[in-house]
Amino acid sequence: MLASDRPGFGPRAGKWFSERLGLKNLSYPIPEHANSLGYMLGGITLIGFIILAITGIYLAQFYQPHPNEAHRSIVYIITGAPLGDIVRSIHYWTVQIVMVTVILHMIRVVFSGAYKRPRELNWYVGLALLALTFGFIFTGTVLKYDQEGLEALQHYKGAVDLLGVFGTWFSEGFSRSLPLLTRLYTAHVTILPLAFVLLVLVHLHLIKVHGISPQVVPGATTRATAGEGTSRFTDHAWRLAGFGLLLLGLTIAISLLFPAPIGKAGIPGPEMTKPWWMFVWIVPAEEIWGIRALLIVPGVLGLFLALLPIIDRTPTSASTTENSCWGQPVWSLPSSL
Amino acid sequence: MKSRSLIAILVFVALVLGYSGVALAHGEPVITLVDKTVKAGGHMMITGSKMHPGAVYSITLESMEGSTHLGRAKAGKNGGVSARVVLPAQVAPGSHRVRIAAKGGKPVLLNLNVTPEITNKRVEQSRTISDVAVQVGRKKTAAQEGGTKSKAMLMPKMPSADLLRLKRTKSPVVIGGAVLLMLSSLTFGMVLVRMRGFSEAKGRS
Numbered sequence: 001m002l003a004s005d006r007p008g009f010g011p012r013a014g015k016w017f018s019e020r021l022g023l024k025n026l027s028y029p030i031p032e033h034a035n036s037l038g039y040m041l042g043g044i045t046l047i048g049f050i051i052l053a054i055t056g057i058y059l060a061q062f063y064q065p066h067p068n069e070a071h072r073s074i075v076y077i078i079t080g081a082p083l084g085d086i087v088r089s090i091h092y093w094t095v096q097i098v099m100v101t102v103i104l105h106m107i108r109v110v111f112s113g114a115y116k117r118p119r120e121l122n123w124y125v126g127l128a129l130l131a132l133t134f135g136f137i138f139t140g141t142v143l144k145y146d147q148e149g150l151e152a153l154q155h156y157k158g159a160v161d162l163l164g165v166f167g168t169w170f171s172e173g174f175s176r177s178l179p180l181l182t183r184l185y186t187a188h189v190t191i192l193p194l195a196f197v198l199l200v201l202v203h204l205h206l207i208k209v210h211g212i213s214p215q216v217v218p219g220a221t222t223r224a225t226a227g228e229g230t231s232r233f234t235d236h237a238w239r240l241a242g243f244g245l246l247l248l249g250l251t252i253a254i255s256l257l258f259p260a261p262i263g264k265a266g267i268p269g270p271e272m273t274k275p276w277w278m279f280v281w282i283v284p285a286e287e288i289w290g291i292r293a294l295l296i297v298p299g300v301l302g303l304f305l306a307l308l309p310i311i312d313r314t315p316t317s318a319s320t321t322e323n324s325c326w327g328q329p330v331w332s333l334p335s336s337l
Numbered sequence: 338m339k340s341r342s343l344i345a346i347l348v349f350v351a352l353v354l355g356y357s358g359v360a361l362a363h364g365e366p367v368i369t370l371v372d373k374t375v376k377a378g379g380h381m382m383i384t385g386s387k388m389h390p391g392a393v394y395s396i397t398l399e400s401m402e403g404s405t406h407l408g409r410a411k412a413g414k415n416g417g418v419s420a421r422v423v424l425p426a427q428v429a430p431g432s433h434r435v436r437i438a439a440k441g442g443k444p445v446l447l448n449l450n451v452t453p454e455i456t457n458k459r460v461e462q463s464r465t466i467s468d469v470a471v472q473v474g475r476k477k478t479a480a481q482e483g484g485t486k487s488k489a490m491l492m493p494k495m496p497s498a499d500l501l502r503l504k505r506t507k508s509p510v511v512i513g514g515a516v517l518l519m520l521s522s523l524t525f526g527m528v529l530v531r532m533r534g535f536s537e538a539k540g541r542s
């Protein structure tokens with residue numbers, strides 16, 4: 001072999017890793033529409049969570065999860081810790097964007113009928129991941145321990161009281177050795193991430209088993225698509241990495257322009273703040289039913305979403321009958337991107 | 338074979354060095370705070386042994402709000418030291434660290450818990466606030482009754498939805514680095530998103 005025929009360092013390194021990690025196995029076929037934005041929202045959300053995990057690990061080096069120190073340590077993160085303000089802002093804005101992608105992903109799943117047979121179990125896993133996401137956001141809000149965080153904690157205590165004996169584990173009185181804030185911090189950094197990672201693995205496994213849900217076209221059914229398609233998963237992964245980098249760039253840009261806010265240290269008393277936008281839907285119900293709404297509304301909504309695959313057993317891709325097919329116009333835009 | 342022997346030697350040397358490092362730690366200065374909890378404005382005692390005789394140690398309070406130099410202490414001929422330093426009254430209550438270091442030496446960090454300073458003024462204020470709480474029930478305030486105490490002293494802190502205005506200055510290096518990361522992320526992200534059929538193209542090449 002001539003010296004000039006020898007492949008360069010990059011291809012050789014790629015081959016070395018591919019041989020040892022079995023990367024060739026990732027080049028399995030997937031349908032072309034899986035590379036459209038609408039069908040990549042779940043993957044983009046996952047990358048958002050990776051950014052959140054990395055920035056969260058960094059912030060944990062400076063955060064003090066004790067009621068006397070929590071707010072002070074956040075102020076220190078913003079004003080004194082190296083890169084603290086920018087990392088915290090990236091964490092904050094990634095949460096906002098991830099919540100948007102989670103909602104859009106869920107809407108896409110509903111409109112494309114991806115909760116139907118054979119993907120019902122993955123729908124339930126997705127619902128559990130949605131609940132965990134709200135758990136992450138709620139505990140994260142409390143950790144700031146500003147007025148907003150303290151009021152969120154007061155709501156939490158009220159809801160736990162309503163649970164009676166079932167809320168013992170979550171109550172302040174369960175542990176005398178640790179403040180509730182410290183326990184919520186533990187949930188935020190260990191319990192929720194562990195549950196989240198396990199469920200994501202199941203979610204990804206089931207996507208691999210059934211394949212991505214078929215494109216919404218008249219007459220299409222929600223069958224398994226594993227092994228079908230002209231595209232490759234490796235292409236999908238590269239494109240996903242591209243969207244992940246765009247997400248990172250976007251959050252850095254927003255973080256530089258609008259650093260994450262922090263309120264004044266929380267003082268118990270009359271309610272002064274409003275919840276984050278993703279919890280606003282619960283406010284009107286709370287004004288009518290009081291603190292009970294925090295249990296009733298998510299419970300009813302969760303039950304409705306859980307019953308969706310049971311109520312709607314039609315085999316068509318769109319979530320209604322083939323004739324109306326209201327999902328198609330909605331998804332024609334993201335699918336074309 | 339040669340490379341395996343080299344790796345084995347390197348591992349052995351690393352283990353020996355690691356062990357000796359632990360052993361050397363026994364000869365390091367032993368410095369302690371007599372009281373782990375001190376009131377702001379109060380004093381604290383620091384004692385030390387096995388220190389360099391005659392060495393001057395700088396004592397600094399490291400807080401989330403910044404660093405405060407508290408004083409110096411000189412080790413005696415026997416390598417022992419005993420110093421009494423005053424904590425500034427304005428130190429925020431909570432966790433702090435005391436940093437003790439000789440010039441060019443390895444610093445020792447000790448945890449310190451600072452409790453709020455109790456002054457006559459604060460006792461007076463807390464009494465006044467509790468008076469208000471009692472008198473509100475009787476539709477009277479201390480201000481109406483006494484009229485001499487200031488309004489600020491009488492009013493307990495109220496919850497507020499206001500955002501905290503903080504000094505968020507970032508160094509040009511941080512801003513430059515963030516902008517560079519942002520631009521490179523956006524550029525490479527756009528390239529990857531626009532690239533179609535990566536594996537096929539790779540396969541053809």
